Amino acid sequence: MRKYLGNTGWIGAILTGVALVIFAVWHYAGTASTGTVSAEVLAQGRQVYVDQCASCHGADLEGQPDWKSPLPSGRLPAPPHDATGHTWHHSDDVLFRIVKEGTAAIVGGGYESDMPGFGGVLSDAEIQAVLAYIKNTWPQREAEYQQEISSR
Structure with missing residues (x-):
């Protein structure tokens, strides 16, 4: 059970990182020439x-x-x-x-x-x-x- 919770922590960290990357790309696209201003x-x-x-x-x-x-x-x-x-x-x-x-x-x-x-x-x-x-x-x-x- 403890090993499973440890993996869950890593999965959560990875998902958080992916979410941050997606947000950064979305934010940059909104300020670049192809985005809306x-x-x-x-x-x-x-x-x-x-x-x-x-x-x-x-x-x-x-x-x-x-x-x-x-x-x-x-x-x-x-x-x-x-x-x-x-x-x-x-x-x-x-x-x-x-x-x-x-x-x-x-x-x-x-x-x-x-x-x-x-x-x-x-x-x-x-x-x-x-x-x-x-x-x-x-x-x-x-x-x-x-x-x-x-x-x-």
């Missing part, structure tokens, strides 16, 4: 966008005019974050790093950009929220493509 996170992301991004990228994520043509400085204007831009061509990791570290830090090779890193201004959670807000505006085709490259 809470209205609270989207509202936070929208506010961060308004406060930190809209002055360059536009109130409606439309970017600066003629964003594909270099400015007199040689740098490119701020691109749109809606479906007409290229934001959705990048994985979650690349987008996060661009916002946190700045475009020049990610591109490297002496590339110059007016996009600063916001790592000293925004928390990781705020960066994730603003990216969730932006991604939530994309049509299905762009969102699915971005999810696909983020899962690679």
Whole structure:
């Protein structure tokens, strides 16, 4: 009988561990590009966008005019974050790093950009929220493509 109870303890521990793994996977999936995002996170992301991004990228994520043509400085204007831009061509990791570290830090090779890193201004959670807000505006085709490259 004692041996049986001992095994029950191990079985319980294993089941608890499995439950924790399932919860962790479920939680991560809810925050990754393939999951749904809470209205609270989207509202936070929208506010961060308004406060930190809209002055360059536009109130409606439309970017600066003629964003594909270099400015007199040689740098490119701020691109749109809606479906007409290229934001959705990048994985979650690349987008996060661009916002946190700045475009020049990610591109490297002496590339110059007016996009600063916001790592000293925004928390990781705020960066994730603003990216969730932006991604939530994309049509299905762009969102699915971005999810696909983020899962690679």
